[in-house]
Amino acid sequence: MPVRVRVPTPLRKFTQGVDEVNAQGNNIRSIVEDLEKNYPGIKERICDETGKVRRFVNVYVNGDDIRFLQNLETSLKEGDNISIVPAIAGGR
Amino acid sequence: MSFVKGLQCRECGQDYPKQPLHVCETCFGPLEIVYDYDAIGKAISREKIAARDKNLWRYRELLPIDGEPQVGMYSGFTPLVKAHRLAEALGVKELYIKDDSVNHPSFSYKDRVVSVAISKAIEFGFDTVSCASTGNLANSVAAHAAKAGLNCYVFIPDGLEQGKIIGSAIYGPKTVAIKGNYDDVNRLCSEIGDKYGWAFVNVNLRPYYSEGAKTHAYEIAEQLGWKLPKHIVVASAGGTILPKLGKAFKELARVGLVQDTGCKIYSAQAAGCAPIINAFHKGTHLISPVKPNTIASSIAIGNPADGYYVVHAVKESGGWGDSVSDDEIVEGIKLLARTEGIFTEPAGGTEVAVTKKLIQKGRIPRDESIVISITGNGYKTLEAVAPSIEQPYTIKATLENFDQLYQDLNPLVSQAAGS
Numbered sequence: 237m238p239v240r241v242r243v244p245t246p247l248r249k250f251t252q253g254v255d256e257v258n259a260q261g262n263n264i265r266s267i268v269e270d271l272e273k274n275y276p277g278i279k280e281r282i283c284d285e286t287g288k289v290r291r292f293v294n295v296y297v298n299g300d301d302i303r304f305l306q307n308l309e310t311s312l313k314e315g316d317n318i319s320i321v322p323a324i325a326g327g328r
Numbered sequence: 329m330s331f332v333k334g335l336q337c338r339e340c341g342q343d344y345p346k347q348p349l350h351v352c353e354t355c356f357g358p359l360e361i362v363y364d365y366d367a368i369g370k371a372i373s374r375e376k377i378a379a380r381d382k383n384l385w386r387y388r389e390l391l392p393i394d395g396e397p398q399v400g401m402y403s404g405f406t407p408l409v410k411a412h413r414l415a416e417a418l419g420v421k422e423l424y425i426k427d428d429s430v431n432h433p434s435f436s437y438k439d440r441v442v443s444v445a446i447s448k449a450i451e452f453g454f455d456t457v458s459c460a461s462t463g464n465l466a467n468s469v470a471a472h473a474a475k476a477g478l479n480c481y482v483f484i485p486d487g488l489e490q491g492k493i494i495g496s497a498i499y500g501p502k503t504v505a506i507k508g509n510y511d512d513v514n515r516l517c518s519e520i521g522d523k524y525g526w527a528f529v530n531v532n533l534r535p536y537y538s539e540g541a542k543t544h545a546y547e548i549a550e551q552l553g554w555k556l557p558k559h560i561v562v563a564s565a566g567g568t569i570l571p572k573l574g575k576a577f578k579e580l581a582r583v584g585l586v587q588d589t590g591c592k593i594y595s596a597q598a599a600g601c602a603p604i605i606n607a608f609h610k611g612t613h614l615i616s617p618v619k620p621n622t623i624a625s626s627i628a629i630g631n632p633a634d635g636y637y638v639v640h641a642v643k644e645s646g647g648w649g650d651s652v653s654d655d656e657i658v659e660g661i662k663l664l665a666r667t668e669g670i671f672t673e674p675a676g677g678t679e680v681a682v683t684k685k686l687i688q689k690g691r692i693p694r695d696e697s698i699v700i701s702i703t704g705n706g707y708k709t710l711e712a713v714a715p716s717i718e719q720p721y722t723i724k725a726t727l728e729n730f731d732q733l734y735q736d737l738n739p740l741v742s743q744a745a746g747s
Contacts, residue, residue, distance in 0.1 A: 242519065244518070244519075244522060245522045246351055246352075246353045246356065249353075255522070255523070281354070281355070281356070290355065290356055291614075291636060292339070292351065292355070292356040292357055292358065292633065293356050294515065294631070296515060299508075299512065299515075301617060301631065303616065303617050304617065304619075319515065319519065321515050321518050321519065322350075322351040322356045322518060323351075323356070323631070323633035
């Protein structure tokens with residue numbers, strides 16, 4: 237299933253500077269695998285050694301945090317927009 | 329002269345030169361400023377600090393700028409109020425209010441972090457400053473940008489209190505309200521920052537910005553006669569200030585300005601948005617995000633990026649944390665106003681209410697020094713307390729009418745005073 241993935245600045249060195257790429261997969265886990273296939277090295281920046289999304293990385297599907305959905309198992313449909321965003325803080 | 333050596337990832341330890349960068353390119357961990365503390369220890373002294381102007385730059389050796397401060401010449405050095413009447417109400421011996429509700433120029437602790445961030449933005453050569461904010465930060469960025477003559481964009485969630493919206497717009501920035509909550513604003517801003525190359529004070533300048541929070545703690549120590557308090561209570565939202573208070577106290581000891589007598593730090597959150605307290609009470613550092621539902625909009629951050637470090641800093645200090653309901657928050661605001669004459673926003677009400685709860689539970693002892701960090705001003709959030717405030721008595725302009733009202737209000741007094 238083709239989806240769009242927004243790539244944050246720190247990961248663009250893997251995508252030759254491109255800020256949005258296409259990926260294939262039925263859920264976030266398979267999207268990460270697909271990204272790794274096309275952009276080797278990107279997976280270990282998104283996921284830690286146990287395979288979970290890193291603590292300081294947020295992943296959104298159409299603006300919703302996957303931790304409110306089914307995390308890596310969050311299923312996707314064609315045309316979904318995925319954003320990978322480093323955690324930031326300090327608002328108020 | 330600068331005492332900054334560079335940036336370092338808090339997670340994996342990777343070093344970076346000074347630059348506008350906030351996350352580690354390897355592991356996405358947050359970056360921290362690395363100082364040369366030995367050199368600072370030699371350069372700084374109580375006397376030197378005492379001779380400087382009463383603003384946050386009096387601790388400049390411990391702040392991450394290279395040149396002269398560019399903004400914030402009147403920010404910081406807010407009152408440390410000896411709170412006798414609140415102490416009596418809470419049944420404790422020694423209580424202080426560190427009152428950043430009167431910080432210059434925008435009435436919140438944010439004037440500290442923004443002074444540092446914008447000074448740094450100017451050093452880096454940015455011409456546009458920006459922020460993601462629930463209000464106070466936007467107010468402060470807009471005010472400081474105006475003073476510095478910089479372009480300014482502020483991003484806020486829609487549905488904020490009028491006072492906070494107008495309190496930014498008056499300084500002439502472009503104010504953009506995002507349909508959604510603070511976390512939505514935050515996410516969008518990190519993408520905008522990437523794309524437009526602006527100085528987002530709490531995104532790409534975050535390592536510098538967050539250092540400004542330390543000055544709140546430096547001042548407390550100086551105002552206590554270069555001593556650390558035994559206990560300090562502060563609200564947690566994104567999680568910037570609390571770990572920085574702990575860091576600041578340790579730094580003061582390291583550079584020889586105080587003795588490290590230990591200070592327990594307590595985190596306060598609203599029950600309607602308590603991801604950090606939830607994690608703490610579960611005994612984990614892992615923060616599960618929540619959807620905020622509280623009147624305390626300034627601390628309604630459901631996905632606090634520095635939450636992990638708040639839990640860590642509280643534990644390391646031997647402190648604790650708790651959350652309180654919106655009703656308790658309003659009571660906290662009123663209690664502070666009616667005992668100390670200080671009008672704070674719901675974040676401050678949260679701190680007062682949590683302090684009360686922790687004292688009642690025996691978590692904070694009654695006979696040791698306690699500081700409550702009040703970080704924002706109640707005049708910006710009138711909506712939060714308006715429904716529970718007594719309406720004025722309206723009478724005709726005659727003395728008889730007032731005599732009657734006085735007797736109604738004081739039924740035990742047979743004659744009106746003075747009659």
